[in-house]
Amino acid sequence: MNDQPCPTKEQILDVLKTVQDPELNQDIVSLDFVKSVAVCDGRVRVDVELTTPACPMREVIRRDIETAVRDLDGVIQVDVDFSARVRSSLPEKCELPCVRNIVAVGAGKGGVGKSTLSVLLSIGLARAGARVGLLDADIYGPSIPKMLGIESARPGFENDKVLPVEVFGIKAMSMGLLIPPAQAVIWRGPMIHNAIRQFLEQVEWGELDYLIVDLPPGTGDVPLTLAQSIPLTGAAVVCTPQAVALADAVRAARMYETLGVPVLGMIENMSYFVAPDTGREYDLFGKGGAEIAARQLGVPFLGSIPINVAIRMACDDGTPDCLFADDPQGVGDAVTRVVEALAARISLRSALKLA
Numbered sequence: 599m600n601d602q603p604c605p606t607k608e609q610i611l612d613v614l615k616t617v618q619d620p621e622l623n624q625d626i627v628s629l630d631f632v633k634s635v636a637v638c639d640g641r642v643r644v645d646v647e648l649t650t651p652a653c654p655m656r657e658v659i660r661r662d663i664e665t666a667v668r669d670l671d672g673v674i675q676v677d678v679d680f681s682a683r684v685r686s687s688l689p690e691k692c693e694l695p696c697v698r699n700i701v702a703v704g705a706g707k708g709g710v711g712k713s714t715l716s717v718l719l720s721i722g723l724a725r726a727g728a729r730v731g732l733l734d735a736d737i738y739g740p741s742i743p744k745m746l747g748i749e750s751a752r753p754g755f756e757n758d759k760v761l762p763v764e765v766f767g768i769k770a771m772s773m774g775l776l777i778p779p780a781q782a783v784i785w786r787g788p789m790i791h792n793a794i795r796q797f798l799e800q801v802e803w804g805e806l807d808y809l810i811v812d813l814p815p816g817t818g819d820v821p822l823t824l825a826q827s828i829p830l831t832g833a834a835v836v837c838t839p840q841a842v843a844l845a846d847a848v849r850a851a852r853m854y855e856t857l858g859v860p861v862l863g864m865i866e867n868m869s870y871f872v873a874p875d876t877g878r879e880y881d882l883f884g885k886g887g888a889e890i891a892a893r894q895l896g897v898p899f900l901g902s903i904p905i906n907v908a909i910r911m912a913c914d915d916g917t918p919d920c921l922f923a924d925d926p927q928g929v930g931d932a933v934t935r936v937v938e939a940l941a942a943r944i945s946l947r948s949a950l951k952l953a
């Protein structure tokens with residue numbers, strides 16, 4: 599039994615005003631994160647609603663709440679329950695009103711892992727509990743259906759709209775799902791423009807917290823059309839650590855800035871190699887270049903993904919979810935860290951919109 603009088607809800611809310619969200623630099627009460635406070639016999643329960651289920655600061659916030667509330671006289675136990683509601687970073691009047699955030703995954707160069715990361719980021723966000731769509735905007739060379747193992751799937755139709763294919767907890771759409779796999783798409787710029795617009799307007803995406811858009815290589819028609827067709831939350835720029843690849847990534851980041859698309863951050867892919875027998879890390883291409891480039895550009899660095907045969911195999915086999923379940927040499931962990939860093943940057947964009 600607790601002999602001391604319990605603190606009131608108001609007293610608890612007062613101390614919760616000292617707990618800051620480290621990313622948003624505001625207290626959790628002003629941010630409207632605290633949904634309810636219950637006190638009973640010295641036991642306090644605080645319900646906190648985060649802005650993303652992939653919040654990297656969850657444990658920091660939990661610890662800070664526990665420390666602050668435990669300091670009050672009469673408190674013997676503190677429980678923190680988390681839920682999440684992803685807020686929109688997009689204008690209210692938008693072509694896709696049910697989609698809260700749209701993120702393009704691009705790069706200056708081909709083959710650096712845009713599609714791989716689009717798939718892994720989408721699955722990572724979905725595993726955290728978010729509603730996720732993945733649009734393969736690589737019209738000429740769609741690789742998402744193979745990476746998701748849905749090459750033979752065909753989308754359904756409902757009320758004149760195309761239904762995305764659901765797999766690994768995400769909704770996917772690709773030109774590869776609409777045409778036979780071996781058929782080449784030979785289209786001019788305006789047709790590409792129409793295809794992208796139709797993917798946005800004619801696909802029944804439903805309610806999504808995040809729509810991830812896998813871009814083709816380079817700085818051509820697709821990023822331009824995308825940026826002109828719909829407001830984007832921002833772009834994640836993928837690069838490998840070699841100097842030549844970095845120069846292209848810097849060009850891609852500048853292109854997004856010119857298009858008025860915020861760069862949410864850079865991701866270094868094929869960053870380092872972990873030897874399976876010894877666990878030793880080797881920097882094949884000079885790890886760390888993307889972080890330096892990001893700093894020079896003044897954009898966030900979202901993390902590094904190792905080069906690992908398990909990634910290549912999982913994407914070739916259409917079984918990318920096993921990278922999270924089996925976590926071969928920390929691949930799943932590395933991806934989760936990038937997912938959380940990206941989700942935090944997106945939350946920051948929506949907070950800026952609401953400010």
Ligand SMILES: Nc1ncnc2c1ncn2[C@@H]1O[C@H](COP(=O)(O)OP(=O)(O)OP(=O)(O)O)[C@@H](O)[C@H]1O
Nearest residue numbers: 708709710711712713714815904905906909910913
């Ligand atoms: N971290 C990694 N470790 C091992 N293999 C990887 C890694 N990232 C990507 N790959 C492999 O590299 C190849 C190219 O990746 P991916 O298709 O994702 O690149 P891309 O940038 O989308 O290419 P494109 O410019 O042609 O669209 C694929 O076979 C993929 O499995």
Ligand SMILES: [Mg+2]
Nearest residue numbers: 712713736741
């Ligand atoms: Mg690709």
